[in-house]
Every structure is written in C-alpha cells, then in structure tokens.
Amino acid sequence: MDIRDTRPVEIDLHPVCNQRYLIPTFSIGETYALVLKVIRRRDSGLVIWGHTRYGKTWAMLYCQQCLAQDFPDFPIVIYNAKREISATKGNFYNSLLAVVGHKQWNDNVSLSKKHLRLVNFMEQAARKDSRQVFILFIDEAQRLQQQHFDWVKDIYNDLRLKGVTLLPILVGQQQLLDQKEAFLKTGVEGEAIVNRFMLYEHPFRGIREKEDFATCLGFFDSTPYPANSTWTFTKFFVPQAYDNGFRLALVKDILWDTFCDAYKELKLKSKMEIPMQYFSKTIEIILRDSVDMDHPGYTITREFSLRSIRESWFQAATRNSKAADPNA
Amino acid sequence: MIIVPNAKTLNSNPRYCSVSPPYIAYESAYSILSRFALYNVIQGDALVKIFAPSKSQGNGKRSRLQNLAHSAAVNPSAIEECFALDRAQQDALFLVPSAVPSSDHIAAILRVCPVCMVRGVHYSLFQYSLIKQCPIHQVELSQACQTCGGAMDYSLNSRLFREPYGCNHCGHLLRLKGSQSGQSYLNRTGLNRLILAHRVFERGRKHQVFFDITQPTNIYFDNAAQFSSAISDFAVHQRALFNEVQAKAASGRCDRRMGFYRVGNISRCSSLKNPVLELTVKDLISILKCIFRKIRKRFLPEVKLSKRKLAGVWRSVEECDVPRQGYQLVGYLDWLCFWYGVKTPSDLCAKARSCINKKLGAWLQSKRTHEVFASLKGACERNWLMTKILAHEVIFFMTRQIRRLSESDLTCSRTNPSQIVYRRWVGPAAWALIVLPQQTACEFHFSARSVFAELGWSKVSKPAQRETYASLSR
Numbered sequence: 001m002d003i004r005d006t007r008p009v010e011i012d013l014h015p016v017c018n019q020r021y022l023i024p025t026f027s028i029g030e031t032y033a034l035v036l037k038v039i040r041r042r043d044s045g046l047v048i049w050g051h052t053r054y055g056k057t058w059a060m061l062y063c064q065q066c067l068a069q070d071f072p073d074f075p076i077v078i079y080n081a082k083r084e085i086s087a088t089k090g091n092f093y094n095s096l097l098a099v100v101g102h103k104q105w106n107d108n109v110s111l112s113k114k115h116l117r118l119v120n121f122m123e124q125a126a127r128k129d130s131r132q133v134f135i136l137f138i139d140e141a142q143r144l145q146q147q148h149f150d151w152v153k154d155i156y157n158d159l160r161l162k163g164v165t166l167l168p169i170l171v172g173q174q175q176l177l178d179q180k181e182a183f184l185k186t187g188v189e190g191e192a193i194v195n196r197f198m199l200y201e202h203p204f205r206g207i208r209e210k211e212d213f214a215t216c217l218g219f220f221d222s223t224p225y226p227a228n229s230t231w232t233f234t235k236f237f238v239p240q241a242y243d244n245g246f247r248l249a250l251v252k253d254i255l256w257d258t259f260c261d262a263y264k265e266l267k268l269k270s271k272m273e274i275p276m277q278y279f280s281k282t283i284e285i286i287l288r289d290s291v292d293m294d295h296p297g298y299t300i301t302r303e304f305s306l307r308s309i310r311e312s313w314f315q316a317a318t319r320n321s322k323a324a325d326p327n328a
Numbered sequence: 329m330i331i332v333p334n335a336k337t338l339n340s341n342p343r344y345c346s347v348s349p350p351y352i353a354y355e356s357a358y359s360i361l362s363r364f365a366l367y368n369v370i371q372g373d374a375l376v377k378i379f380a381p382s383k384s385q386g387n388g389k390r391s392r393l394q395n396l397a398h399s400a401a402v403n404p405s406a407i408e409e410c411f412a413l414d415r416a417q418q419d420a421l422f423l424v425p426s427a428v429p430s431s432d433h434i435a436a437i438l439r440v441c442p443v444c445m446v447r448g449v450h451y452s453l454f455q456y457s458l459i460k461q462c463p464i465h466q467v468e469l470s471q472a473c474q475t476c477g478g479a480m481d482y483s484l485n486s487r488l489f490r491e492p493y494g495c496n497h498c499g500h501l502l503r504l505k506g507s508q509s510g511q512s513y514l515n516r517t518g519l520n521r522l523i524l525a526h527r528v529f530e531r532g533r534k535h536q537v538f539f540d541i542t543q544p545t546n547i548y549f550d551n552a553a554q555f556s557s558a559i560s561d562f563a564v565h566q567r568a569l570f571n572e573v574q575a576k577a578a579s580g581r582c583d584r585r586m587g588f589y590r591v592g593n594i595s596r597c598s599s600l601k602n603p604v605l606e607l608t609v610k611d612l613i614s615i616l617k618c619i620f621r622k623i624r625k626r627f628l629p630e631v632k633l634s635k636r637k638l639a640g641v642w643r644s645v646e647e648c649d650v651p652r653q654g655y656q657l658v659g660y661l662d663w664l665c666f667w668y669g670v671k672t673p674s675d676l677c678a679k680a681r682s683c684i685n686k687k688l689g690a691w692l693q694s695k696r697t698h699e700v701f702a703s704l705k706g707a708c709e710r711n712w713l714m715t716k717i718l719a720h721e722v723i724f725f726m727t728r729q730i731r732r733l734s735e736s737d738l739t740c741s742r743t744n745p746s747q748i749v750y751r752r753w754v755g756p757a758a759w760a761l762i763v764l765p766q767q768t769a770c771e772f773h774f775s776a777r778s779v780f781a782e783l784g785w786s787k788v789s790k791p792a793q794r795e796t797y798a799s800l801s802r
Contacts, residue, residue: 015330015332020332020333021330021331021332021333022330022331022332022333023330024329024330024331061333062331065331065333065334066331068334098342101340101341101342101343102342102343102344102345102368103342103343103344104344104368104370104374105342107370107374109369113369116369117345117368117369120345120367120368120369121345121368124345124346124347124348124367125346127348219329219330220330222329223329223330225332227332233330
C-alpha cells in the first residue's frame with residue numbers, strides 16, 4: 001500500500017468519531033450574521049430561541065470560533081445557566097468569574113469584591129480590542145430569574161460607565177418568549193430587563209430545505225482534516241470510494257428521501273425539520289460504518305441510510321418533542 | 329465549511345485580570361503589585377500567597393520577608409504569569425541584584441513620593457536610601473504616613489498590601505492630599521532627571537559603573553569622639569555625596585567650579601599581552617608625599633615644617649584647643665599623621681618610614697579586594713585607577729577638614745573662647761567609575777568630588793604658627 005493512502009490520524013481520533021466539529025447550517029449562518037450586526041451596532045437584546053437538540057449550543061460555539069478568527073482580540077464567553085431553586089448572588093458571580101476565566105473565581109470574599117473583580121476583568125479583556133465590546137452568550141437563558149437579570153444589568157451599567165459595552169446574547173428554548181411576556185407584565189423593572197436583554201428574537205431552525213441539506217453534506221466532502229491535507233472528512237472514511245468519485249452530496253437525494261420517509265412514518269402533519277443533532281448523528285453513523293465496506297464502487301443504499309437514521313433516534317426524538325409540545 | 333474547534337479557544341486557562349498600564353518605566357515591585365491588587369481586588373495575604381517565592385526557590389526555606397527591593401523576595405514565575413513582562417522589565421522592578429550588587433543602602437521601609445503616588449507610581453529608585461528626593465518632583469521622599477506617622481515594612485508581607493497605595497495602620501492613602509494633587513503630572517525635565525538617575529543603575533546592571541562610598545568602618549578612628557561624630561554626620565554626607573557624584577557621573581560632565589573632576593584613561597589602555605608590574609607601597613608613598621607637598625605649597629605657603637617643631641608636638645592633635653588662625657595647619661598635620669600611620673606629629677620624624685609602609689600596605693590590600701578591580705582587564709588600568717583612588721581619598725579628607733573652618737559648627741574651647749577644639753572630620757568619600765562598553769580594551773572614567781576647587785589659599789602667619797605649635801605641645 002502506498003504511504004499516501006495511510007490515514008493521517010487514527011479513525012477514533014477523527015473529529016467525526018469524537019463529535020468535535022461544528023457544521024454551519026443555513027440557520028447558523030443567519031445567527032452569525034445577526035451576531036455580527038449586534039456587534040456593529042452595539043445593540044444588546046438579541047434572543048436566540050429554538051427547540052431542544054436543534055443545535056443552538058453548537059451554533060453558539062460556531063459563532064465563538066468564527067469571531068475568534070475574525071476578531072482575535074474579542075472577549076467571547078459562553079455562560080451555561082443552571083437551574084436554581086433560589087437565586088444566590090455570590091454563586092452567580094462565582095460562576096460568571098469562572099466562565100470569564102478569572103483565576104481566583106472561587107475565593108470566599110465579599111459580594112462587592114466579586115462584583116469589582118468581574119467588572120475589572122471584563123473591562124480589561126474588552127480593552128484589548130478597540131471596539132471595547134464584551135460578548136456574553138448565555139445558554140439555557142430560560143433558567144435565569146429576574147434577580148439574575150438585575151445582576152447582569154448591574155455589571156452592564158458599571159461597564160458602560162467605563163466605556164465598555166457588554167453584549168449579552170440570550171440563547172434558550174421557547175420559554176424565553178413566555179418569560180419576556182411575564183417580565184413586561186411586572187412593570188418598569190421588567191421593561192428595563194426586556195429592553196436591555198430581550199429586545200428582538202431570532203428563531204433557530206433545523207434543516208428544512210433540501211438545498212440546505214445538500215450544502216451541509218457538501219461540507220463533509222470539502223473540509224480537510226487535518227487542515228492543509230487532502231484528507232476530506234468523506235475521503236477519510238471511504239478513501240477508495242472517494243477516489244473513484246463518491247461524494248456525500250451526490251447521494252443527497254437518497255438521504256433526503258429517506259429522512260422524508262422516516263418522518264412520514266411518524267404520521268405528523270407539520271413540515272419536516274431535521275434538528276442538527278440528528279442530522280450530524282446520522283452522517284456520523286454512515287461514515288463510521290462505511291469504513292469496513294469501502295471499495296472503489298461503494299455507494300450508500302436506501303436501506304443503509306434508513307437504518308442509520310433510525311439509529312440516530314431521529315424518529316423517537318421527533319415523536320417525543322411533538323408529544324411534549326403539540327404546537328412545535 | 330466545517331470547523332474543528334481550537335482547543336485553545338474552548339479551554340482558555342484561568343488567569344488574573346491584566347493591569348493597565350501593563351508596565352511603567354522604572355516602577356518598583358510595590359507599584360506593579362499594588363496595581364495588580366487594585367485591578368484584581370486581591371489584597372493582603374491572598375496577594376502574598378500568589379507572589380511568595382516557592383520553597384524550592386533558593387535554599388529551601390521560604391524567604392517571605394525578604395526586602396521587596398530584592399528580586400528573591402517574589403516568585404519570578406508568578407510575575408511572569410501575571411504581568412507578561414520581558415526580562416529587562418522584570419529585573420527593573422528590583423534594585424538587587426540587577427541594579428546594585430548588594431543590599432547595602434536598601435531601605436527596609438517603604439519610601440514614597442506623595443506626588444508620584446497621586447498617579448499610583450512608586451519607582452524602585454526610591455528604595456535606595458542614598459536618594460532622599462524624588463527626581464521628578466524634587467520633593468522629600470516620605471518614609472511614614474502623613475496622617476498617622478506609621479511606617480511600613482518594605483517586604484512581601486500581607487500588611488503592606490492590605491490597602492494598595494495606602495497606609496496599613498490607618499488606611500489613608502499615601503498620596504498628596506486635596507488640591508495639591510494637581511502637581512502630579514510627569515513633566516519633561518522631571519522625567520529627564522529620573523532617566524538620568526536610572527542611567528547609572530542601568531550601567532551598573534551591565535557592570536559598567538561602580539560606585540564606592542568609603543564606609544565609616546573603612547576609615548581609621550583614633551578615638552571614640554571621632555567615631556561618634558562620624559556616625560552622626562555620616563548618613564547626611566553620604567547621601568549628599570552620592571547624589572552629586574551620581575548625577576555628575578550619569579551626565580558625563582564635570583563642573584570644576586563645583587569641585588568635580590572627571591578623568592579618563594583613554595590614552596592609557598595597555599595591551600593585555602604586555603606584563604605590567606603591580607603597584608607597590610613604594611609607588612604610593614611617592615604619590616602621597618607629592619600630594620602633601622603640593623597642598624602645603626599651594627594652600628598653606630607660609631607653613632614651614634621642621635623636625636624641631638614636629639618633635640615638640642608629642643601628643644595626638646585630636647580634641648586639642650587650637651587658635652582659629654592655625655586650624656588649617658593642625659588639619660594638615662593631623663591628616664599627614666593619618667596617612668603616615670602615626671599617632672602624633674612627633675612620630676613623623678621617628679617612626680614614619682615603618683608606619684607608612686604598614687598603613688599604605690593595608691590600604692592597598694583593602695582596595696585590591698574591591699569588586700571594581702576584578703572587572704578591569706589590564707594591570708596598567710588597575711594601577712592607574714589605584715593611584716586615582718588614593719589621590720582622591722587623600723585630597724578629599726584633607727580639603728574637607730581644612731574647609732571646616734568656614735563652617736559654623738566648630739566647638740569653641742571652654743578655657744579660651746578665642747580658640748577652637750580640633751576634631752578630625754571623618755566622613756564618606758565617594759567616587760564613580762564608568763567603564764565604557766565600546767572598547768575592547770579597558771576604557772573608563774573616574775568621577776569624584778574633590779572640593780579642591782572650593783579651597784582657597786590660607787594665610788597662616790608665623791605668629792599664628794608659633795601659637796599653634798605652642799598650643800599643641802602644651
């Protein structure tokens with residue numbers, strides 16, 4: 001065997017096998033465009049909402065990676081909100097300090113000191129870039145209570161006095177919209193929170209169109225790993241078939257139709273929307289299981305793709321989500 | 329395009345808040361650590377824990393209370409991690425060992441310029457106890473809190489950083505208060521003075537400059553009175569001299585009217601291959617004799633010394649009541665005795681030859697162990713420098729003594745108010761040596777204050793001489 005045919009890394013170390021890759025869908029592209037707009041206009045108040053397993057967290061990570069490339073000095077952090085029985089300011093500041101990367105986040109000091117540490121740290125981090133913006137993605141934002149928003153508001157105001165703009169971007173499920181309604185009903189205080197942090201909503205979607213589906217498949221055919229090598233994701237798993245012209249994008253019809261068939265089996269009236277989680281899982285199963293079957297004439301059959309979709313638990317999860325929320 | 333997330337972006341290492349500005353030229357470790365404390369809201373013991381040297385550093389014992397002017401007082405890796413300074417900047421936070429080789433003259437307590445503290449700056453230079461004024465604002469450095477009068481230990485201890493920029497006793501800020509704080513701007517001339525003051529330290533870092541201030545222990549004391557007066561005056565004179573010589577050495581200029589001289593060996597560079605004989609006591613004796621002869625002829629032309637006159641002065645001149653007009657003569661005799669290593673002027677006739685050998689031999693030996701000679705390459709240069717140092721010390725002490733007559737703090741005799749009590753003035757003698765780095769051989773400049781230029785011709789008439797000899801032999 002030619003040495004050039006040897007895979008550059010072991011199969012188990014490939015990002016597809018350990019789910020260490022981010023794939024941009026149309027909705028992720030839309031989200032990133034919105035984030036860029038928010039930065040340009042220094043508008044706080046973006047809310048990204050979507051159903052569970054639709055890939056909101058991956059979208060956030062994708063935006064973080066893209067921003068790190070486009071603006072290397074930008075401070076971007078992702079805070080994962082926890083469900084709390086009662087909001088505690090000290091714990092909230094501690095977790096924020098940990099997220100922004102302060103070395104002494106767990107110190108047992110007064111609340112005012114924690115607040116100062118946080119504000120100073122964020123200020124200095126933001127000053128590394130001339131735009132002086134700090135981007136804070138808050139994942140699972142529907143778990144935040146009014147006090148949490150008040151505390152973020154305090155930080156926002158203190159940073160504003162120092163000339164730094166804090167841009168909190170809330171990412172969560174549909175309950176965020178209900179929360180917004182509830183805040184507006186509480187009066188001026190609630191309105192201040194809404195106008196600062198929940199001004200405009202952006203729904204995060206799964207894959208709804210065949211073109212979007214094909215584009216995503218095309219990324220597997222074109223992205224090399226390791227970078228600057230000729231080993232694209234598809235070639236890595238089926239090198240002989242790839243050299244013979246096999247591409248995932250070329251079997252888009254089979255894959256899309258199989259997804260449609262799998263969805264039809266659920267007998268749902270609404271239009272199909274493939275959450276990113278299950279799309280990626282299906283392709284991962286297809287690629288991983290094709291390794292042993294690789295030969296120059298290899299292609300994907302309808303049966304194989306249907307089995308992969310089932311094993312990704314797309315149907316089970318879709319059925320569950322419809323049962324939990326019939327309007328979804 | 330698919331992105332494989334960069335592990336660095338996903339898992340950023342926890343760090344401390346960066347400080348702004350990241351570094352101020354010439355600032356001290358206290359200054360940058362206080363800024364760190366302010367930005368990170370970490371004070372006292374917590375801050376000490378971060379920067380304390382590890383046990384593995386040095387001799388295995390944690391030296392937490394070492395003077396903060398010494399680089400061993402903090403953990404260098406902690407400084408590197410928290411401030412991202414380059415090596416030179418990191419060294420400049422401390423005086424020892426980068427700027428000065430030993431802990432001599434390093435203040436044990438925090439000394440601040442209240443005006444600089446308005447900007448939150450403390451320069452490492454302030455901890456050099458020979459410097460009494462802030463070079464920028466020319467105000468006296470403060471060693472105690474202006475509110476409570478408390479002083480603070482200058483070591484990495486929790487109390488020093490309990491209140492950044494503040495007094496650890498009363499909590500008040502050490503800065504200038506109220507409306508005066510407007511003077512805190514960093515003016516150009518002030519900055520130039522600061523740079524000038526540091527230039528010497530920078531040269532010292534590259535082993536290009538050497539300062540020497542003769543310590544009281546290096547100077548011969550005949551009795552307790554000399555010692556006590558020397559101790560009381562020493563610090564003041566030492567500081568003044570250091571400032572003057574340092575400034576002159578750094579500026580590279582000399583001012584003859586102010587009594588400064590600066591000599592270079594540029595034309596005397598020896599080839600390293602040619603062996604040159606080491607200087608001996610015999611060589612120094614002729615230099616010493618020449619100096620004393622010249623001083624007598626130039627400044628005390630009427631003084632005539634004879635064996636008969638000297639033989640009459642059989643006791644030490646220290647604490648003798650002498651006529652005011654004869655003071656220069658007594659000073660001359662006293663220092664002649666000092667350098668000849670004899671106790672009384674009468675011994676100059678009998679014991680001079682053996683004593684001078686012993687005295688100058690000891691002096692030569694003490695100077696040969698001086699660090700400056702280790703850095704000089706050629707024997708010719710070493711000999712040249714040795715003669716310069718000897719000449720400087722002889723002239724400096726002598727002229728200082730003679731000039732004391734014009735000073736008001738001379739003690740009048742209790743028995744005869746027209747006479748004064750003679751005391752040998754023992755003080756510091758300072759000099760600076762600048763080794764120029766451009767030369768492959770050894771080129772250097774010797775700067776010192778001789779006070780020679782300030783000394784005028786003194787008239788010691790024959791009757792006054794007679795009276796003086798009489799008072800000394802009484």
